[in-house]
Amino acid sequence: MALTELGIKSAKPRDKEYMLGDGHGLWLLVKPDGKKYWRLRYWIGDKERKISLGVYPTVGLKDARAKRDELFKVREKGADPVEVLNAQKEDDICTFKHIAEEWLQKHMADKKESYIKSVKLRLNNYILPEFKDMPIKEITSGMVLKLCRKIEARGIVETAARVRSVIGQVFRYAIATDRADYDPTAALKGALQTRRVKHMAAITKPSEIAVLMKNINNYPRFIVRCALKFSALVFCRPGEIRQAEWSEIDFDNAEWRIPAEKMKMKRVHIVPLAKQVIELLKELHGLTGRQKYIFSSARSGGRSISADTVRIALRTIGYTKEEMTAHGFRGMASTRLNEMGWPPDVIERQLAHVEQNSVRAAYNHAEYLQERRKMMQAWADYLDGLANS
Numbered sequence: 131m132a133l134t135e136l137g138i139k140s141a142k143p144r145d146k147e148y149m150l151g152d153g154h155g156l157w158l159l160v161k162p163d164g165k166k167y168w169r170l171r172y173w174i175g176d177k178e179r180k181i182s183l184g185v186y187p188t189v190g191l192k193d194a195r196a197k198r199d200e201l202f203k204v205r206e207k208g209a210d211p212v213e214v215l216n217a218q219k220e221d222d223i224c225t226f227k228h229i230a231e232e233w234l235q236k237h238m239a240d241k242k243e244s245y246i247k248s249v250k251l252r253l254n255n256y257i258l259p260e261f262k263d264m265p266i267k268e269i270t271s272g273m274v275l276k277l278c279r280k281i282e283a284r285g286i287v288e289t290a291a292r293v294r295s296v297i298g299q300v301f302r303y304a305i306a307t308d309r310a311d312y313d314p315t316a317a318l319k320g321a322l323q324t325r326r327v328k329h330m331a332a333i334t335k336p337s338e339i340a341v342l343m344k345n346i347n348n349y350p351r352f353i354v355r356c357a358l359k360f361s362a363l364v365f366c367r368p369g370e371i372r373q374a375e376w377s378e379i380d381f382d383n384a385e386w387r388i389p390a391e392k393m394k395m396k397r398v399h400i401v402p403l404a405k406q407v408i409e410l411l412k413e414l415h416g417l418t419g420r421q422k423y424i425f426s427s428a429r430s431g432g433r434s435i436s437a438d439t440v441r442i443a444l445r446t447i448g449y450t451k452e453e454m455t456a457h458g459f460r461g462m463a464s465t466r467l468n469e470m471g472w473p474p475d476v477i478e479r480q481l482a483h484v485e486q487n488s489v490r491a492a493y494n495h496a497e498y499l500q501e502r503r504k505m506m507q508a509w510a511d512y513l514d515g516l517a518n519s
Contacts, residue, residue, distance in 0.1 A: 133158060135191055138166065156198045158186065168194045170201060172211070179212055224309050226261040226269060226300065233303040240396065249296060256281060256293050266304050271314040278322055290322055332461030333454050336516060339462065342454070343517035345447045353435065354443050356414050357425045361440060361456065363407050363510050365463035365481070367394065368456040372434050374424045376415070384408055384503075399482045402503040404510035463509060470512070476501045 133152040141150060143164040150158040159167045168183035183189060183197045201211035230253055238246045260277050261269055274297055281290040294315050304310035333342050346362065349355040361371055370388055378387050386401040393399050403411070411424070418426040423434035440456040460481060467477050476498045 133191060138186060138191060141166065152191070152195070154198060154202070156183075156194060168197075170198055170211075172202070172205065174205075174210055179210070181212055224265050224267070226264050226266045227258055229266055229304045229307075229309060230258070230300045232307075233300050237299075237303070242394075252289070252293050252296050256289070257297060261297075266301070266310050269301075269314060271317040274314050275318055275321055278318070282322065287322075294318060294322065330455045330457035330461055331452050332458030332465070333449075334462055334465040336466070339466070339513070340516035340519050342447075342449075343513055347517055349443060349447065351428075351443075353414070353417065353425055353428065354439055356410055357435060357440055358443055359410060360407065360425075361459045362462070362513060363404060363410075364401050364506075365460045366399075366401060367460070367482075368440060369437070370399075372423075372425060372437060372439070374434075375422055376419060376424055377422075379403075379411060379424070381408065381411075393482060395482065397482075400499060400502075401480075402499065402506045404507045406510040406514060407506075466512070467505065467509065470508075472505050472508075473498075473501070476505055480505065 133150060138150070138158060141158070141160050143160060143162050145162060147159060147161050149169070150160065152158065155170050155172045157169045157171060159169050161167070166186040168186060168189055170181040170183055172179055172181075181201065183194050186194075189197075204211045234246075234249070234253075238249070256277065260273070274294065278290040278294050281293060298313055298315035301310055301313040301315065305313065333339055343359075343362065346355065346358045349358060357371065360374075361368070364371070364386070366388070370392055373392060374386065374388075378389070379385075380387065384403045384405075384407075386403055388399040388401065390396050390398050414424065418424060422432065425435045425439075427433045427435050444454050444456065445451075464477055464481060468474065479498045480502050
């Protein structure tokens with residue numbers, strides 16, 4: 131009986147590996163660890179031959195069948211598919227596409243899903259259409275420059291720079307694995323348009339912050355109002371706030387411990403919680419306390435609020451993207467706290483910015499914790515004072 135995508139997805143691992151047949155020599159091998167591999171079995175005379183056709187779901191059912199049919203055509207012409215495949219592999223192993231896929235697999239395991247997705251988009255939309263089947267040694271600086279200039283001509287200068295960066299990383303991996311001799315992107319320094327540094331719009335004047343906090347306090351939707359106020363009080367990144375979980379809150383020690391996998395720099399981050407934040411969370415707990423996320427979606431308790439919720443709320447209040455953004459709460463706090471005389475190191479540590487010293491970075495998630503507790507309480511009191519002024 132032929133396989134189906136649903137049947138493949140629902141095939142569960144057993145104590146021992148087993149095979150599912152699709153017909154005409156195509157089999158799916160299911161391992162005890164749940165991984166699934168395509169196998170092709172055929173005979174040359176009285177001798178059985180086996181070929182690996184890839185891993186599911188990277189190679190889907192349709193692709194596996196197409197590979198089988200292609201190899202059987204080779205056999206009909208009198209050639210052995212194994213020998214043909216081995217010859218192809220020798221050529222393919224040095225193509226840009228093969229090396230890029232290998233680089234993705236080896237170097238993206240610990241990266242955020244959103245980052246991996248953006249890299250794949252740049253590869254699939256811009257880079258692979260140009261260099262996919264080319265031997266990597268044949269790609270020159272001029273070819274890379276031509277591609278980047280084509281992207282720049284569309285007005286997306288930032289994308290051109292990031293495309294160059296991805297190509298450079300693939301080439302450096304190729305050099306390390308003895309499949310390339312030099313990185314052609316190194317010669318492009320100064321040849322591309324300068325990227326514009328994009329600053330997130332933020333309100334920083336005390337009088338305008340006062341109006342903002344009053345508008346937040348009057349926002350009609352309770353969960354969104356709490357998310358807005360929480361954003362102002364803790365000034366973490368929007369994604370970290372949106373995905374905050376009740377299990378991460380320590381009410382006894384007045385702390386929010388954000389796990390390393392949720393942080394941009396992959397390090398645990400401790401956020402001291404002012405009295406006002408604790409009060410806000412206790413009030414919110416009565417509504418979403420049984421859910422996973424603190425700011426649960428009104429439509430589905432199993433999900434958090436969307437990435438656009440705070441942004442849309444700011445627009446509803448009346449702020450344009452040039453005036454205030456969800457990320458702008460960080461700039462607002464940083465600017466004012468610096469002007470209020472708090473030590474820059476304490477502010478930067480609370481913002482969870484990069485620690486350049488890798489040795490210190492390994493253990494400094496609690497650094498300046500007592501100073502940060504005082505600062506976060508002072509910041510909450512400051513915002514309250516402005517809101518009540």
